[in-house]
Amino acid sequence: MLRTTPVPAFSDNYIWLIHGIGDPRKVAIVDPGDAEPVIKYVSNQELEPAAILVTHHHWDHVGGVQHLVNEFGLPVYGPAAEDILGRDFALREGDSVTLDELGLEFSILDCPGHTAGHIAYYGHQSLFCGDTLFSAGCGRLFEGTPAQMSESLGKFAQLPGDTRVFCTHEYTLANLRFASAVEPSNLDIEAYSARARTLRDQGQPTLPSTLDLEERVNPFMRCDQESVRSSAEHHAGHSLADPVAVFATVRAWKDAF
Ligand code: ZN
Ligand code: FE
Numbered sequence: 001m002l003r004t005t006p007v008p009a010f011s012d013n014y015i016w017l018i019h020g021i022g023d024p025r026k027v028a029i030v031d032p033g034d035a036e037p038v039i040k041y042v043s044n045q046e047l048e049p050a051a052i053l054v055t056h057h058h059w060d061h062v063g064g065v066q067h068l069v070n071e072f073g074l075p076v077y078g079p080a081a082e083d084i085l086g087r088d089f090a091l092r093e094g095d096s097v098t099l100d101e102l103g104l105e106f107s108i109l110d111c112p113g114h115t116a117g118h119i120a121y122y123g124h125q126s127l128f129c130g131d132t133l134f135s136a137g138c139g140r141l142f143e144g145t146p147a148q149m150s151e152s153l154g155k156f157a158q159l160p161g162d163t164r165v166f167c168t169h170e171y172t173l174a175n176l177r178f179a180s181a182v183e184p185s186n187l188d189i190e191a192y193s194a195r196a197r198t199l200r201d202q203g204q205p206t207l208p209s210t211l212d213l214e215e216r217v218n219p220f221m222r223c224d225q226e227s228v229r230s231s232a233e234h235h236a237g238h239s240l241a242d243p244v245a246v247f248a249t250v251r252a253w254k255d256a257f
Contacts, residue, residue, distance in 0.1 A: 055130025081117025113149025
């Protein structure tokens with residue numbers, strides 16, 4: 001199993017470090033919004049950064065890139081369709097990233113919705129999905145449409161259920177409060193809420209999640225379920241034609257929740 005370390009940044013970001021398979025002291029850094037906590041962690045643990053993987057252009061995912069490049073001289077991988085300062089390798093769906101030094105290989109999925117050019121890194125039964133999928137939630141639609149985001153989440157749903165999901169924000173408890181408003185009788189949401197609360201009380205991350213779990217608790221991945229549809233229709237006050245319309249309603253509901 002892939003070894004990873006979440007480095008907390010800002011109020012609720014995680015900068016994931018992916019450890020090399022042959023040499024776990026070598027790490028790839030995912031979405032470094034801030035360089036300081038990464039530099040502190042890698043120097044304390046005597047780790048050796050080898051690459052930076054970026055999912056999208058927001059400051060809380062790229063703000064530390066230049067500083068880390070200056071410090072360690074790292075190659076920067078990022079979405080082809082977005083402006084990423086310092087990017088060396090422009091990636092889009094169908095591409096793969098081979099990090100020889102780390103023994104890691106990821107394939108790239110386009111997942112527009114939160115931003116227009118957002119990508120995810122998939123490999124080693126793990127998905128680094130940036131701000132597309134959160135545990136029990138999904139990213140806000142800053143640059144994309146409900147149809148695009150539904151399609152992106154639908155793409156993730158095609159991956160094996162035991163895929164571990166490395167989201168970049170600790171939003172789980174707040175998302176679960178909304179999820180139980182959408183599906184008050186979903187027992188998986190209730191059980192997960194208790195588990196997540198215990199983890200947070202102990203100062204532990206709730207992440208990574210798995211796709212199996214998300215398919216049971218995440219309203220945004222459940223727009224084809226009768227319970228979510230009827231709840232969204234009740235909220236909207238009219239019937240909704242298809243899962244994309246359900247998604248759009250649930251997303252707008254969450255934005256105002
Ligand atoms: Zn973002
Ligand atoms: Fe973010």
